Amino acid sequence: MRLFWHRRDLRVADNRGLAAAVEATDDDRAVVPVFVFDDDVLAHGAPPRIRFMLDALAELRADYRERGSDLVVARGDPAEVLPDLADEFDADAVVWNEDYSGLARKRDARVRMALDDAGVARETRHDAVHHEPGTITTNQGDPYAVFTYFWKKWRDREKADPFDAPAGGDLVAADAVAGESLPSIADLGFEEPAADVQAAGTEAARERLAAFCEDAVYRYDAARDYPAKEATSRLSTDLKWGTIGVREVYAATEEAMAEAEAMDDGGDEDDGPVASVEEFRSQLAWREFYTQVLWANPEVATENYKDYERDIEWRSDEAAMEHLAAWTEGKTGYPIVDAGMRQLREEAYMHNRVRMIVASFLTKDLLLDWRHGYEHFKQHLADHDTANDNGGWQWAASTGTDAQPYFRIFNPMTQGERYDPDAKYISEYIPELASVSPDNVHSWHELSVGRRRQLAPKYPDPIVDHSEMRERALSMFKRARGEEEEEASAD
Ligand SMILES: Cc1cc2nc3c(=O)[nH]c(=O)nc-3n(C[C@H](O)[C@H](O)[C@H](O)COP(=O)(O)OP(=O)(O)OC[C@H]3O[C@@H](n4cnc5c(N)ncnc54)[C@H](O)[C@@H]3O)c2cc1C
Numbered sequence: 001m002r003l004f005w006h007r008r009d010l011r012v013a014d015n016r017g018l019a020a021a022v023e024a025t026d027d028d029r030a031v032v033p034v035f036v037f038d039d040d041v042l043a044h045g046a047p048p049r050i051r052f053m054l055d056a057l058a059e060l061r062a063d064y065r066e067r068g069s070d071l072v073v074a075r076g077d078p079a080e081v082l083p084d085l086a087d088e089f090d091a092d093a094v095v096w097n098e099d100y101s102g103l104a105r106k107r108d109a110r111v112r113m114a115l116d117d118a119g120v121a122r123e124t125r126h127d128a129v130h131h132e133p134g135t136i137t138t139n140q141g142d143p144y145a146v147f148t149y150f151w152k153k154w155r156d157r158e159k160a161d162p163f164d165a166p167a168g169g170d171l172v173a174a175d176a177v178a179g180e181s182l183p184s185i186a187d188l189g190f191e192e193p194a195a196d197v198q199a200a201g202t203e204a205a206r207e208r209l210a211a212f213c214e215d216a217v218y219r220y221d222a223a224r225d226y227p228a229k230e231a232t233s234r235l236s237t238d239l240k241w242g243t244i245g246v247r248e249v250y251a252a253t254e255e256a257m258a259e260a261e262a263m264d265d266g267g268d269e270d271d272g273p274v275a276s277v278e279e280f281r282s283q284l285a286w287r288e289f290y291t292q293v294l295w296a297n298p299e300v301a302t303e304n305y306k307d308y309e310r311d312i313e314w315r316s317d318e319a320a321m322e323h324l325a326a327w328t329e330g331k332t333g334y335p336i337v338d339a340g341m342r343q344l345r346e347e348a349y350m351h352n353r354v355r356m357i358v359a360s361f362l363t364k365d366l367l368l369d370w371r372h373g374y375e376h377f378k379q380h381l382a383d384h385d386t387a388n389d390n391g392g393w394q395w396a397a398s399t400g401t402d403a404q405p406y407f408r409i410f411n412p413m414t415q416g417e418r419y420d421p422d423a424k425y426i427s428e429y430i431p432e433l434a435s436v437s438p439d440n441v442h443s444w445h446e447l448s449v450g451r452r453r454q455l456a457p458k459y460p461d462p463i464v465d466h467s468e469m470r471e472r473a474l475s476m477f478k479r480a481r482g483e484e485e486e487e488a489s490a491d
Contacts (some may be wrong), residue, residue, distance in 0.1 A: 001027075001030050001031075001032060001089045001090055001091040001092065001172070002021045002024065002030060002031050002032070002091055002092070002093045002094070002095055003031075003032050003033075003034050003082065003085055003086055003089065003091045003093070003095070004017065004018050004021040004031050004032065004033050004034065004094075004095050004096070005034050005035075005036070005078070005082065005094055005095070005096040006033060006034065006035045006060065006071075006096075007035075007096060007097065007099055007104075008097075008099055008128060008240070008241060008242045009097045009127055009128065009242035009245075010053070010056040010057060010059075010060045010200075010201075010241050010242050010243050011060065011063075011202045011205075011242055011243050011244065011245065012060070012063050012064065012067075012165040012166060012202075013162070013163075013164070013165040013202060013245065013248065014162035014163050014165075014244070014245025014246075014247050014248040015097070015127060015163060015165075015242075015245060016097060016125040016126065016127040016160075016163055017095050017096055017097040017123075017124065017125040017127055018031070018033070018095075018163075018165075018166060019163035019164065020095060020123065020125050021093075021095040021123075022166045024093070024095075024123070028169050028170070029069075029169065029170070029171060029172050029173050029176075030170065030172075031166065031170055031171050031172065032072060032085075032089050032091060032171075032172040032177070033064055033069070033070075033071050033072065033171065033172075034071070034072045034073075034074065034082070034085060035057060035060075035071055035072070035073050035074075036073075036075070036076065036078045036081050036082070037073070037074070037075040037076075037183065038075075038076070038077065038078055038107070039075075039076075040077070040103075040107065041103070041107070042188055042189065044103070044378075045188075045190065046190075046193075046378060046379040046380065046384070047185070047190045047191055047192065047193035047194075048193040048195050048197050048348035048380060048381065048382040049381075049382055049384055050188055050190045051185060051190075051192065051193050051197045051382070052197050052198070052200045052237055052241060052348075052382045053200075053241060054182060054183075054184075054185060054188075055197075055199070055200035055201065056200035056201055056241050056243050057071070057073075057182055058182060058200075058201075059200060059201025059202065059203065059204075059243070060201070060202075061073075061182065062201075063165075064171065064174075065174060067166070067167070067168035067171055068168040068171070068173060068174055069168065069171035069172055069173065069174055069177070070172070070174045070177040070179050071177075072085065072177055072178070072180075073180055073182060073183075074180075075183070078107065078111050079107075079110045079111045079113070079114040080114065082094055082111060082114070082115060082120075083114050083115060083117075083118035083120060086115070086118065087118070089172070089176075091120065092120065092121060093120060093121040093122060094111075094115055094120060094121075094122045094123075095122070095123045095124070095125070096108075096122075096124055096125075097124065097125050097126070097127035097128060097242075098124050098125065098126050098127070098128070098132065099128070100128075100129075100132075100133055100291050100294065100295040100387070101294060101295075101298070101301070101386045101387065102294070102299075102301060103386075105298075108124075127242075127245070127246075128242060128291070129246060129287075129288045129291055130154070130157070130159050130160070130246055130247070130250065131157055131288060133291060133295035133296065134292070134295070134296075136150055136153045136154055136157070136288075136292070143292050143293070143295075143296040144289070144292070145293075145401045145402060146401070146402050147285075147286065147289050147401075147402045150285065150289045150292075151282055151285045151289070154285040154288060154289075155278075155281065155282070155285065159247065159250050160247055161247060161251065162245055162247040162248045162251055163245070163247070193348060194345065195344075195345060195346055195347055195380070195382075196346060196347055196348075197237075197347075197348045197382050198234065198237060198347075198348075198349070198382065200237075200241070200243060201243055202243050202244060204238075204243070205235065205238035205243045205244035206244065206248075208233060208234050208235055208238065209233065209235060209244065209248075209249060209252050210252075212232075212233040212234075212235070213252050213253075213255070213256050216230075216231050216232070216233070217233075217253070217256045217260075217276060217277055217280055218256070218259070218260055218263065218272075218273040218276050219231060219273075219276060220232070220276040220277070220279055220280050221270075221271035221272075221275045221276040221279040222271040222276070224279070224352070224353075225352075225353045225419050226353070226419055226420070227339075227340075227343075227351035227353060227354050227420060227425040228420055228422070228424035228425040228428070232351070232352065233280070234349070235249065236349075236383035236385075236388075237349070237382045237383040239287065239383075240382075240383045240384070240385045240388075246284070249284065250281070253277055253280060253281055253284075256277045257274065257277045257278075259273070260272075260273035260274045260276065260277045261273075261274055286388075286391075287387075287388060289391075290387040290388050290390070290391035291387045293305070293387065293391060293400075293401050294386060294387040294390065294391075295387075300390055300394065300400070301386055301390055302371070304394065304397075304399035304400075305394055305399060305400045305401050305403075306394075306398070306399050306400060306401075306403065308399075308477075308480035308481060309480065309481055309482035310479060310480050310481075310482060311480065312369075312399070312476060312477070312480040313476055313479065313480070314367060314368055314369035314476075315366070315367045315368055316368075316369070320366065320367070320368060323366045323368065323464065324362075324366070324368055324372055326460070326463050327341060327358070327361070327362055327366060327368075327373075328341065328376050329341070330342040330429070330430070331460050331463075332361070332460070332462065332463050332464075333444065333445070333460040333461045333462035333463055334361060334365075334412040334413070334416075334444070334445070334462055335416055335423070335426045335430060335433060335441050335442075335444055335459075336354065336357055336412055336413075336415055336416030336419075336420060336425075336426060337357060337358050337361045337412050338429070338430055339354070339420075339425055339426045339428070339429040339430050340354035340357060340358045340429075342429040342430065343429050344377070344380050344381065345380060346429070348380060348381055348382035348383075349381065349382060349383065350381070351425075353415075353419050354425075355377075355392060356392070356395075356396060356410070357410055357412060357415045357416075358373075359373055359392065359393055359395075359396030359397070360396050360404075360409065360410040360412075361410070361412050362396075363396055363397040363398075364396075364397075364409045364469070364470070364473040365409075365412065365464055365466060365469045365470070365473070366464065366469070367469065367472060367473060367476055369397075370393040370394060370396065370397035370399065371393075373393055374389055374390060374393045377389050377393070398477065406473075406474075406477035406481075407474060407477070409470050409473055409474075411466060412466060413442055413443065413444070413445055413466070416441070416442055417442040421438065422438050423436075423437075423438040423441040423442065426441055427441075430459065432456045432458045432459040433456050433459055435456075436455045436456050440455055444459075444462065445462045445465075445466065449461060
């Protein structure tokens with residue numbers, strides 16, 4: 001018998017480790033699928049992610065049951081639970097897919113030692129990415145710090161085909177498993193999320209992928225930055241939890257690329273169908289880029305990637321904390337920022353362009369440390385992923401790999417006007433502004449207080465002046481770079 005330990009790969013199809021566990025034995029019904037609720041991991045959880053994970057586990061269990069098998073669920077330290085389960089099922093090996101964050105790697109090292117002590121073999125596979133960290137490197141063998149070079153190699157490297165799901169006869173029979181019920185969210189110590197978290201499981205993920213590939217993938221390059229167009233795949237939570245395999249997603253892009261080439265018909269549109277499918281693939285590569293950044297530098301989870309000569313003097317006084325609260329509540333008086341922050345609360349998701357805008361606003365208009373924003377996203381995003389979230393935040397804060405230069409500061413009004421010209425996205429999430437014309441929405445900061453009261457009495461005035469804060473941000477970064485003398489910050 002062999003145990004297969006599910007972690008961030010909550011699916012049976014296109015699961016490299018599960019396929020390997022099945023392939024390694026000729027015996028019938030020899031693979032026992034297992035999931036362990038680990039309190040050390042749960043300590044980092046938040047309601048939207050736990051909700052999605054539990055729903056995905058229910059779907060995974062249903063998939064196994066359809067195959068005449070079942071998912072074994074346990075709670076505790078995997079370094080104790082897995083040797084015990086191996087003993088119970090008389091398993092001679094445990095197989096799992098690698099996870100690349102610092103926390104996961106420490107846990108896995110302990111599990112390996114415990115299994116070694118128990119005389120149980122273990123095997124791992126790389127499954128969550130096409131090209132595992134450490135395999136796409138500079139000519140000197142170092143991990144890439146600049147995405148473009150990483151992407152060129154990632155794009156040109158051959159990709160594996162999806163792996164088949166195991167047949168029922170390969171899996172332990174349902175009646176050999178205790179079939180304990182899954183815990184409730186309350187059993188795990190979490191409240192139900194206030195947000196409406198998207199449906200979990202492989203079927204739901206496949207539906208999202210199929211819907212995206214029907215049409216949006218061919219327009220992705222031109223439309224992806226416009227939040228009201230809903231032109232992106234919404235697969236981030238599925239990719240985070242592994243309810244769909246990366247090879248399956250890539251295979252869909254191969255079909256789309258063949259279609260796109262036929263559509264482009266020799267044309268050379270910069271943002272046409274071929275460029276669009278390619279652009280979508282490059283987003284998949286960003287995910288793997290950040291995975292390898294975190295793998296090579298686990299400390300970036302809490303520290304700046306980029307060294308500045310001096311500490312960045314982020315604001316931290318009482319006024320700054322009030323601004324932080326207004327940002328989290330979507331009450332900054334900057335409509336595109338507030339719409340994003342409210343989308344996050346309602347859907348446990350935020351559009352990528354808007355994530356960039358709200359992150360820039362927190363760090364460069366409010367001069368607040370990116371770690372505040374990261375923590376808030378961690379609590380509220382269903383797709384929160386240490387590598388991507390950290391990468392996104394440090395990009396916006398100009399502290400990361402291949403980050404936005406410190407002097408590039410988004411103007412939140414111009415961003416709103418450019419990417420939500422009809423204020424459709426804004427009015428969806430800010431009902432107070434629904435009857436205000438797009439012109440007035442996009443010039444909210446310039447209207448008189450009287451005019452603002454007249455148009456939308458319940459929507460706040462801007463909490464800061466963008467032009468003034470932009471200058472302060474530039475000075476703050478120049479001081480951190482050692483280019484300007486320290487000066488008393490004037491709040
Ligand atoms: C401040 C900030 C925080 C972020 N936090 C997260 C996070 O916690 N988890 C997360 O998955 N993404 C994060 N992103 C990246 C990006 O915003 C989301 O992946 C994307 O919005 C998800 O929507 P989608 O699935 O429709 O994306 P699509 O545009 O359809 O992209 C397809 C997939 O590519 C990956 N991807 C896309 N953009 C990026 C990117 N910039 N970096 C890394 N991977 C990317 C995701 O897996 C995504 O599902 C963050 C970005 C910023 C600026």
